Amino acid sequence: MSDPTREALVQLRKTLDLLALQQPVSTETKLEKAPVTEKPVKSKNYFEECSQEYIEFTYKNPTIYHVVQYFSKKLDEAGFTYVSEKSTWSDVKSGKYYTIRNGTNLSAFILGKEWKYESGVGAIGSHIDALCVKLKPVSQKDDVEGWQLLGVAPYGGTLNTYWFDRDLGVGGRVLVKDESTGKIESRLINSSPHPIAKIPSLAVHFGEPAIGPFDKEDQAVPVIGYASSDSQEDEEEENDTEDESRSPLYGKHPIGLLRYIGSLAKVKVSQIIQLDLDLFDVQKGTLGGLKNEFLFAPRLDDRLCSFSAIQSLIDFANEGPIPSNAFNVVTLYDNEEVGSLSRQGAKGGLLESVVQRVVNNLHGCDAAALRTTFANSIILSADVNHMFNPNFKSVYLEHHRPKPNVGVTLSLDSNLHMSTDVVGTAIAEELARLNDDKVQYFQIKNNSRSGGTIGPSIASQTGARTIDLGIAQLSMHSIRAATGSKDIGLAIKFMKGFFTNWRSVYDSFGDL
Structure with a gap:
């Protein structure tokens, strides 16, 4: 089961035979006809525990590759079985499974033994890419009077002033060649807590040049070092070796950076074949506010909803036997921040592929069965939305000002x-009522522009009723944002209630 994008998981499963032995044993039981109300949270520290776990998660897993690896391990520990997209899935009949695409796109699902396509799918889709700065394919730049600079590109609208004067680490995927076998392997690196770069701002004393806007190509360039012209130590450090020159990246990136990457990946520079690396804020998240009402952290958009969705699916799976006619899915996507048009983005169709494979296994290659499945399905498009900022009250629509520590927020937009449509709104409200949750509402004012989500893409691709909702956050698209310290726990609770009750609630709406 070798997969170059998932080298950490290869070590966990020695052979395909061993993987087969790890198939979970499921004892099926019918879904209750009446909605089942979510049980109260077990621990009085439940919400703080959820937030603290999230803080550790996002600190230790700064890039999307790390996030997928982390979720994979959690799913393994919860008894889910990995299936490769490159296999036929002929043995996927019932149980708990997950698959990965590109190391940046993951879909996990629970399937009951008696599921019929007329029962549809209860799915949550979210995105796990986050705003970051990408290392350019050729990041080598000329030194400026001894200052060593790094060529980078913005991902999703970064390299603005939010990114100035931050401690930036480096991490992501490194492709390396095994010297003994010649095979290409994937290794993940993470420099945290060590920052390797900073984009320095210009002091206000310089007047107008310090005001901006700043040119992202020439004035938002990370500094990664300084070498004085008369430093023999620095000169010796920069001396290239014949072995290092065998790397195809030799001359494309600063040799000091390649050496640093090699040390993190535990390989020689000559073994480094290719890179997909991010610069990111290394500062760890924390609880804040006089009574710890808030959670302050980087990369909240949209690791918040992704973390909550995976945890809710695991919690649902761990609560008891898999309901016999259940089919619940969580799919996490890459590239939402740049339009989702990639094989690992929402328009790449991983959710549709998972559902189609299951339908084909159980009911044959019937296109009508697949369409019927989606017609009977509900998909939650879970993405962060705008929490009310008290310093800018006038920009928010009245009665559409989400607050912290209340509950998930429905995202509405007439354009x-x-x-989310009117039926979707009513369904979400009923799910919340049954689960003793609260929902909030957000719609942009007419004189402002709205952002977007994966929701419209998934709805148009599948024909399934899709509801946009998620956790509200302050400072969206800043390098560091905030949410309520209870909001992750509230989202997990709501999403688990969704998996429990969505089918019976949808049935009560008939053909709407």
């Missing part, structure tokens, strides 16, 4: 940047 269809969000997929």
